[in-house]
Amino acid sequence: MPLAQPAPLGGTRVSTPAAREETFQRLFDEFSSPIYNYLLRMVADPDRAADISQDTFIKAYRNLHTLTEASSVRSWIYRIATNTAIDDMRRRRMVTPMAAFGEDAEHGFDRPDERPGPEAQVVGATLDERIQRALLRLRPNHRQCLLLSDLEDMSPQQIGEVMGLSYGAVRTLLCRARGEMRHALAQEGLTR
């Protein structure tokens, strides 16, 4: 049975060590890859994404008992992943590596700029890299909700469960995020 279905309350899922192990293995099998990809797009660093993924599943294992009939497994594991990523970003203070993306050929008066100009950087990068760069220009909460919506195909209700927001707040946040992403993609030459 896919773990995306709500678990029975007080069922065999975690009442015994064996059940716990089985439940967790299924959780890992189903969600390790999408969680890793979500985190990779959040932090744009494979090593960090791997670390945060590891922390996420360790926390999930320790908190399996908090899964109830009413909770969605998917929202639950993404909430753990999101909060773990936020903690990581706060600790590392590397929310937006702006120097990598904030420069433009017209802003280099201070010193000779031997780095490739923005056009060369854009042409040389893959589409994936350019979309990732655009994502990194976004505020973290905008990046989160956009990835949950467009990468993970979550509904506003599900996004709200993950981010702790109301349905209305998610709709508003998504609209703002799309607006910010539109601008960011334009800076990467991907949209008008």
Next chain:
Amino acid sequence: MSWSPEGGRHPEELVSASLTGDLTEAEQAQLDRHLAACQHCQRLLASFREERRLISGLRHVPPPVDLRERVAAGIAGGGAAPWWQRPRILAGGVAGLAVAAAVLALAVLALGDARRPVADAPSDGPSPSPSPSATPTGSFPGFGPSTPTPTPAATADASATPTPAPTPGPTGTPTPAPTPAATPVIARATPDVYLAFTPAQPEGDQQLLVVEGESGETVTELEPPSGPPVNAILSPDGAWLAYMTEVGEKGTNEVWATRLGDGEQVPLGETLAGSPFLEQLSWSPDSRYLAYTLADEAGVNAWLFDTADGSNDAITAAAAVYAASFAPAPGGGVLLWLSVAGPEPISYLIEVPDDTAPSFVPEVSASVGIAPGVFLPVVSPDGSHAIYWRGAMQAAETGAPSSWLLAEGGAPYLAEVPADGDRAADEVAFANERPLFSDLTIGREAFAAAEVAWGADGKSFAVWDAEWMGEPQSAPEEAPYPDSLRIYFSNVDDPDLITRLHALDEGDLPDGVAEVTHVAVAADARHLSLTVRFPTGGALEAPRAALLLVTRNTGDVADEVEQLAADDGWVGPAVYRQPPDRAQQSPEPSPQP
């Protein structure tokens, strides 16, 4: 939502929600009617669809092959509580820091085989997980000696001497100035604390937090003000934080002081906003007094807050007297520079008495010395230098209350503070005075004002928010110089002080910044914390600012910029505590030219 040309609103939120089918029947009908007649929203819908297509098409990357094993090892290893859940030590001094370091060391040892080899990991601070990807540096929250947090290209370490700001080489590329004689300086890239303000929202209350820079943990929560903080300064002993907040749309600022240990918060007064000269806050070297200026119905006057007894009094009763900064007094005691604004400004150095003094009256009251033509001398943390202004001043508006700005020939200067024995009679003769901007021609139309701050190292300084009234002194194809959105960074040992080449990279600031609100310079003289304000849609929209940590690089290496704190809302200003060995002592002998 934005406004449509017809005067109504573009239903952008409905456009966004329509991508995922999250509209009610009524909303869908409303959107369909609007789209039939609105090209703006038709284009918006098309771009949102393309955006969603691009994101959903991102390449799927398999997770690391050893992720399962790593998770299993982490679960099996158990491990101590994450480091951020351990007791936080605040202002605990060296002893407390040693305890904290020991706790951290024990936790690191308990992490077991799940840790990656040190050689594979960037050393950027302790990690909370059983499998950290970083080597703990031993840094711990609190005030006092700490190891710096290296940035990817940084080479600073705990024993590093301060790196002077770059000076331009023959090709115009800044190169490091000669390093002064090595004196151990506590180098800490991240600010000691910063302020984070969340205005009132439908779902939440206003909040003003003091946040520890290294850990991101809340030090104390303050009474929320009516507007964001725009200036802050930490007392030399780190016990008090003085700050200034905007009063909504009123055009005034409030001055506050808070004791960080217990969160005691003292409102000190309200003043006109809009002039950098009215935002000057200064702590005495012994951390007892805070000097500041209030412009109100009574005029512009200097005030003094005494942390010893909580008294808060005006110390002048004239029309246009500004509190500048404290200066070390030979043999003990505290001296304070006051400046009288006028067509010919003049500054007075006075003694700060132990009890409430009668108001100082310029030209009447006793003073230790005077400096004719000098306005607002800001003495460096070590007392060796001062940055001040010269030029004719004019009140911004006729009648009280009003602030004063430089009207003709205004420019900042750097000079050495003379030793006591060098003072001739009443006049304080600052030595080796040089224009701060060495490549600017100061004519009649020059600076009206600018913000100036010394670095925690006592040698470096930053200038920003420069109000230049003259024509830009740059080539037509170049960026204007000076520019209010640029931050100019140098140090006293740089023979050129500030030139156009000393501006931080324009790319250091994100697009759309409306104003650089505050700059603080770390003791390593290589890192700056910038508070940058973004424009808002008007009075109904919450103010927004980001706090950026800039690593100033030299030559062709671009500056590195990090954003501190992931929070929305307003983050900043940030403050650095002066290293204890840089606190003002007796004045040093003036160096020979």
